[in-house]
Amino acid sequence: MCRNIKTLFNFEPPATDDEVHAAALQFVRKLSGFNSPSRVNQQVFDQAVADVAEVARGLIDSLITHADPRDRDIEAERARARNASRFGAAEKSA
Numbered sequence: 001m002c003r004n005i006k007t008l009f010n011f012e013p014p015a016t017d018d019e020v021h022a023a024a025l026q027f028v029r030k031l032s033g034f035n036s037p038s039r040v041n042q043q044v045f046d047q048a049v050a051d052v053a054e055v056a057r058g059l060i061d062s063l064i065t066h067a068d069p070r071d072r073d074i075e076a077e078r079a080r081a082r083n084a085s086r087f088g089a090a091e092k093s094a
Contacts, residue, residue: 009060012069017053020060024053 005023008015028048029035037045
């Protein structure tokens with residue numbers, strides 16, 4: 001799975017349409033191998049992103065869980081901690 005695509009299900013507040021679109025864009029980029037498609041492929045690329053975003057939104061909205069929603073701030077802090085242990089603490093520049 002592409003590391004840039006984040007889990008969007010079961011968060012409070014729920015995933016926004018912008019977040020779903022960003023995940024769809026990353027997915028289509030990964031599948032196509034294009035970061036930025038050529039002019040001749042732009043329309044097909046954009047349609048694929050729209051289609052994937054629509055299906056992803058339907059999936060997220062249809063899934064059911066009994067688990068409590070995850071907090072975005074807590075999950076972001078956990079990700080920072082994982083990255084710090086994996087790559088070392090980032091130095092802050094003044």
